[in-house]
Amino acid sequence: MTDTPLDFGDPADLNRLRTEFRTWLAEHPFPERHLDEPVPVFLHRWHRLLHSGGWVGLDVPERYGGRGLTALHQVAVSDELGACGAPGVPRIGYLAHALLEFASEDQRLRMLPRMLAGDEVWCQGFSEPGAGSDLAGMSTFAERRDDHYVVRGQKLWTSYAQYSDLCLLLARTDREGSPHRSITAFALPLDRAGVTVRPLRAANGDDEFCELFLDDVRLEESERVGSEGDGWPLAMTTVSYERNALDTGHLSKYGLLVERLRSTVRERADTLPDGLRSEIGQCQVDYEVLVAHARRRTAERLSGQPAGPESSVDKLLMTRAEQRLYETALKVFPEQLAEDGGELFGEYLYSRAASVYGGTSQIQRNLIAKRVLHLPSSGRP
Amino acid sequence: METEEFVLVRDLLRSFATRFRVGSADDVKPSLGAAAQEALGELGLAELRRSTPPAATVQECALLAEEHGSLPLATSLLGTALLAPELLRLVGVPAAPGRTPTIALARDLRFPAASPSPLVAWDSEGADEALCVLPDGTVTAVGLGPAAPSVDLLRTIRTALPSQHVVGRLDPAGHLRWQAYALIVVASELVGAARSFVAQSVGYARERAQYGRPVGSFQAVQHLLADATVLVEACTSASRYAAWSLDHESPQRALAAARVAKAEVNRSAVEAVYAGMQVFGGIAQTWEHIAHLYLRKVRVGATVLATTADLLTVLAEPEATR
Ligand SMILES: Cc1cc2nc3c(=O)[nH]c(=O)nc-3n(C[C@H](O)[C@H](O)[C@H](O)COP(=O)(O)OP(=O)(O)OC[C@H]3O[C@@H](n4cnc5c(N)ncnc54)[C@H](O)[C@@H]3O)c2cc1C
Numbered sequence: 001m002t003d004t005p006l007d008f009g010d011p012a013d014l015n016r017l018r019t020e021f022r023t024w025l026a027e028h029p030f031p032e033r034h035l036d037e038p039v040p041v042f043l044h045r046w047h048r049l050l051h052s053g054g055w056v057g058l059d060v061p062e063r064y065g066g067r068g069l070t071a072l073h074q075v076a077v078s079d080e081l082g083a084c085g086a087p088g089v090p091r092i093g094y095l096a097h098a099l100l101e102f103a104s105e106d107q108r109l110r111m112l113p114r115m116l117a118g119d120e121v122w123c124q125g126f127s128e129p130g131a132g133s134d135l136a137g138m139s140t141f142a143e144r145r146d147d148h149y150v151v152r153g154q155k156l157w158t159s160y161a162q163y164s165d166l167c168l169l170l171a172r173t174d175r176e177g178s179p180h181r182s183i184t185a186f187a188l189p190l191d192r193a194g195v196t197v198r199p200l201r202a203a204n205g206d207d208e209f210c211e212l213f214l215d216d217v218r219l220e221e222s223e224r225v226g227s228e229g230d231g232w233p234l235a236m237t238t239v240s241y242e243r244n245a246l247d248t249g250h251l252s253k254y255g256l257l258v259e260r261l262r263s264t265v266r267e268r269a270d271t272l273p274d275g276l277r278s279e280i281g282q283c284q285v286d287y288e289v290l291v292a293h294a295r296r297r298t299a300e301r302l303s304g305q306p307a308g309p310e311s312s313v314d315k316l317l318m319t320r321a322e323q324r325l326y327e328t329a330l331k332v333f334p335e336q337l338a339e340d341g342g343e344l345f346g347e348y349l350y351s352r353a354a355s356v357y358g359g360t361s362q363i364q365r366n367l368i369a370k371r372v373l374h375l376p377s378s379g380r381p
Numbered sequence: 382m383e384t385e386e387f388v389l390v391r392d393l394l395r396s397f398a399t400r401f402r403v404g405s406a407d408d409v410k411p412s413l414g415a416a417a418q419e420a421l422g423e424l425g426l427a428e429l430r431r432s433t434p435p436a437a438t439v440q441e442c443a444l445l446a447e448e449h450g451s452l453p454l455a456t457s458l459l460g461t462a463l464l465a466p467e468l469l470r471l472v473g474v475p476a477a478p479g480r481t482p483t484i485a486l487a488r489d490l491r492f493p494a495a496s497p498s499p500l501v502a503w504d505s506e507g508a509d510e511a512l513c514v515l516p517d518g519t520v521t522a523v524g525l526g527p528a529a530p531s532v533d534l535l536r537t538i539r540t541a542l543p544s545q546h547v548v549g550r551l552d553p554a555g556h557l558r559w560q561a562y563a564l565i566v567v568a569s570e571l572v573g574a575a576r577s578f579v580a581q582s583v584g585y586a587r588e589r590a591q592y593g594r595p596v597g598s599f600q601a602v603q604h605l606l607a608d609a610t611v612l613v614e615a616c617t618s619a620s621r622y623a624a625w626s627l628d629h630e631s632p633q634r635a636l637a638a639a640r641v642a643k644a645e646v647n648r649s650a651v652e653a654v655y656a657g658m659q660v661f662g663g664i665a666q667t668w669e670h671i672a673h674l675y676l677r678k679v680r681v682g683a684t685v686l687a688t689t690a691d692l693l694t695v696l697a698e699p700e701a702t703r
Contacts, residue, residue, distance in 0.1 A: 281693030369603030
């Protein structure tokens with residue numbers, strides 16, 4: 001990481017964008033979630049509304065349906081959403097980056113504008129029952145036959161597959177070779193014959209993740225993303241971006257809750273114990289540090305540094321902020337524990353997943369030790 | 382400064398630090414401190430914030446403070462070269478010819494409170510007076526008494542004499558700027574210390590062998606160092622962003638960011654040094670080893686200007702304006 005001054009953007013330019021966005025938001029109030037409407041469906045409506053105003057994919061080049069601005073503009077939009085209590089930016093940043101880097105020009109032109117518009121919803125099919133942390137151990141196999149592939153296997157934890165149109169699928173294309181060269185990525189349409197999607201109920205009651213069964217599914221060569229064997233670097237790029245709170249749109253979600261906690265400090269000045277007050281202060285510190293960190297990493301990215309293994313640092317900081325925040329929120333609003341089923345409690349449960357999804361905290365530490373600090377290896381992995 | 386120019390200045394400070402670094406606590410002697418301070422003075426860094434507009438941005442000053450913290454140095458870069466000149470600049474008063482001021486803090490090393498006694502001249506190597514900012518923005522100059530003992534062996538602290546005269550007054554925006562700048566500069570030095578000490582412990586973990594392999598190959602040690610790295614990066618992001626904010630945003634926003642940075646550093650720089658010491662094992666617990674010089678610096682630094690408790694109380698409340 002750099003030790004010379006960083007350019008965090010031109011505040012005047014970013015403020016103009018903020019003002020423009022605030023005006024738009026005032027004219028387009030965010031939708032109400034209908035009774036019993038699943039969260040992904042609600043968020044999808046929000047996604048389309050944001051896109052209609054040009055507020056999705058600010059840092060994606062215009063020819064792929066974005067606005068060709070910088071990632072710092074994307075941060076400003078995320079900030080504004082958090083500040084006004086709206087749902088976050090659609091979580092497509094990391095998938096878009098993977099396609100930008102690995103897909104063919106033809107695929108980029110075809111897929112990215114539809115992804116940004118919300119016309120096609122994507123999910124991520126990496127994990128398997130036997131390959132969680134150790135992705136290299138995956139066994140889903142795509143067998144090449146002339147001009148197409150036939151895929152067999154099973155995926156697990158595929159978030160929101162039941163609401164998705166396409167899956168960024170990883171499968172082995174070579175039984176022999178090193179995993180780092182024998183895995184290939186595909187854009188799998190989920191309505192293809194042989195695909196079965198079975199939702200699993202999560203601890204918080206949501207049906208976020210799914211099992212995916214693939215029985216002799218035919219995939220065309222044109223549905224392969226990148227070259228054969230590009231799956232590993234593509235997966236690493238995807239997760240690098242997925243580990244930055246900025247790219248997943250989590251920042252605004254945290255900001256909103258921190259603000260809610262801070263306003264109770266004012267409202268309940270007489271009854272709030274001192275210990276809890278400083279815990280809220282600590283949540284504010286964690287959150288603001290995360291924002292500063294996301295900005296710094298964004299500025300470094302704009303100065304030409306790739307997301308790289310340092311993104312494991314981002315993920316651990318994000319986890320730290322999220323888990324303390326929801327832990328504190330339950331102390332500030334203990335009625336959430338008594339009433340069971342409150343939305344906040346559901347989010348608290350989900351905060352426990354922060355140290356698991358996108359690579360567990362232990363895996364992030366392994367990556368920092370090996371790839372950032374270059375400590376000696378203890379064998380595999 | 383242009384980046385190339387900044388890199389040049391930073392490299393000057395870097396080679397100065399390598400030359401004058403303290404090898405162990407026994408090296409900390411008044412004569413050595415004076416020689417090092419004189420050599421530091423020759424680098425001319427006190428000029429960086431003296432003119433208006435200043436020759437160096439706050440971000441650049443913060444990076445220099447990081448650099449100064451990275452090796453054990455007994456010089457007063459913060460007090461005499463960065464803080465006092467900025468204070469005089471904000472007040473609009475030129476430095477008195479031949480005088481080298483540092484800054485005065487309360488005895489507990491926090492920002493001075495309303496009744497300004499007793500004070501100490503903080504970071505006073507090579508200084509002959511100290512500037513004190515009262516809560517209403519009045520800036521006074523105080524004379525220096527004898528050295529006061531300090532836990533931070535690298536930092537000279539002297540008692541301040543009661544005699545004082547008013548140098549000038551900070552306007553409200555200037556006062557916010559001053560607090561933000563001081564918090565940023567102090568936090569940045571601690572970031573540099575924590576970063577460098579963790580890097581040294583990583584180097585040690587690569588070399589030191591037990592059970593026939595480097596201790597850095599054990600996952601428990603790797604995770605300790607990975608966590609320390611996360612803390613150092615958090616401190617770095619917070620302090621560099623706060624510094625940039627002071628260059629570009631309103632003083633209110635910059636002060637909020639500076640408080641966040643100091644709060645993060647108070648907690649995490651100390652934790653990171655603990656992790657590094659653990660990795661060094663027994664050797665880090667000896668007087669000869671530099672580990673305790675770093676620990677002393679970050680542990681005392683965590684109370685300088687504003688403690689964690691001071692900061693969290695303020696940060697828990699929503700700001701009046703956004
Ligand atoms: C809410 C949620 C959403 C998800 N969404 C998706 C998705 O959309 N797409 C997708 O592909 N996957 C998804 N996942 C899967 C996620 O990536 C995996 O759960 C994760 O990588 C861990 O794998 P595992 O669950 O098999 O645990 P395991 O790998 O079996 O790990 C079990 C424990 O062992 C530890 N461990 C394992 N290996 C090591 C090691 N080398 N060193 C130290 N400790 C180790 C782990 O840290 C963990 O504590 C999701 C998971 C969750 C919880």
